[in-house]
Amino acid sequence: MKLNERSLASYATCNTPADNSGFLYKKGGRHTSYHRRWFVLRGNMLFYFEDQASREPVGVIILEGCTVELVEAAEEFAFAVRFAGTRARTYVLAAESQASMEGWVKALSRASFDYLRLVVRELEQQLAAVRAGGCPPLPRRPRALLSKENGCAVWSTELPTTPMVTNNGSRPGPPPLPPRRRPSVPNEPPDRASFAQLHEWYGQEVRALRDQWLRNRVQP
Amino acid sequence: MRYNEKELLALSRQPADLAAELGMRAPKKGNVVKRRLVKLVANFLFYFRTDEAEPIGALLLEHCRVTKEESSGFSISFLEDTERKYRFECWSEEQCQEWMAALRRASYEFMRRSLVFYRNEIQKVTGKDPLEQLGISEEARFQLSSLKA
Numbered sequence: 322m323k324l325n326e327r328s329l330a331s332y333a334t335c336n337t338p339a340d341n342s343g344f345l346y347k348k349g350g351r352h353t354s355y356h357r358r359w360f361v362l363r364g365n366m367l368f369y370f371e372d373q374a375s376r377e378p379v380g381v382i383i384l385e386g387c388t389v390e391l392v393e394a395a396e397e398f399a400f401a402v403r404f405a406g407t408r409a410r411t412y413v414l415a416a417e418s419q420a421s422m423e424g425w426v427k428a429l430s431r432a433s434f435d436y437l438r439l440v441v442r443e444l445e446q447q448l449a450a451v452r453a454g455g456c457p458p459l460p461r462r463p464r465a466l467l468s469k470e471n472g473c474a475v476w477s478t479e480l481p482t483t484p485m486v487t488n489n490g491s492r493p494g495p496p497p498l499p500p501r502r503r504p505s506v507p508n509e510p511p512d513r514a515s516f517a518q519l520h521e522w523y524g525q526e527v528r529a530l531r532d533q534w535l536r537n538r539v540q541p
Numbered sequence: 542m543r544y545n546e547k548e549l550l551a552l553s554r555q556p557a558d559l560a561a562e563l564g565m566r567a568p569k570k571g572n573v574v575k576r577r578l579v580k581l582v583a584n585f586l587f588y589f590r591t592d593e594a595e596p597i598g599a600l601l602l603e604h605c606r607v608t609k610e611e612s613s614g615f616s617i618s619f620l621e622d623t624e625r626k627y628r629f630e631c632w633s634e635e636q637c638q639e640w641m642a643a644l645r646r647a648s649y650e651f652m653r654r655s656l657v658f659y660r661n662e663i664q665k666v667t668g669k670d671p672l673e674q675l676g677i678s679e680e681a682r683f684q685l686s687s688l689k690a
Contacts, residue, residue: 323598331621364649380543434583444659
């Protein structure tokens, strides 16, 4: 498949601050060693360079549809970026400190375009609701975005251009608390979950992951 | 540049945000218009031969410019070389406008700016940060200061 690589390289090295960057060890393949690479996260694209001064990335990992997990590996501070599907590659990466690892796991697990779009949609609804003056609605179940069989996702992303009209009296109450996280994380996002549940799923809080890892000791 | 092609292929099979058969002219390929199935998924534009299941190619839609061209057409070019245009021909002006609007929204940058905008607006009305509940209020990418002019 052709890809607009020149544009990708330009996007990788542009002046705007990256969403995350730093050195990580990347495992070459199943039986090869780790290579230290300079990683730059921009949006849902994880670029990696030979070193910090390189002008072009060696490669990029497209992060759409991935899950990020802690793994048991010979390397300290290791984690994995996993994709669904048979024979899908798992990228095993290792940070240089606990803090760096946690930062990367958090950043990567929320890096997908899908996740960002969900959040924007949610905020859009909240804003419409508070402007109307009432209580913000319970988070709606996003339909087309999650259903695999459905066609187009129908949603409005028009930015309101008119200045806000403040409603004098009622202040809406705080949004409802998200439900408690379920103890076992299913492989797919729950089909009819509320937005808050979905956020929990996508969010993959490091603490919950670590608890699960300590309980299960899942082998990569 | 290496990339995980398998995952990009999987993405191309996801439900489209918008899909249609359009005329397409790749840059520097002369004036021949090819009929392609064009499919927008997340921030990628895939294009297929109309009878094939795998895309010929994909365009990452970051830092791109969508321009109106004559007779129900539009083009996509990228910031590092705005002369290099991917041209598309629609069936109607209406369809053309629909595609242009969708493509302009189909970037991570656009989504991020929208998020910052809504966050700020909600905060102005309610005095509360809506991202706190989601546990992402500290992320650098969502700060007001990250918005460039």
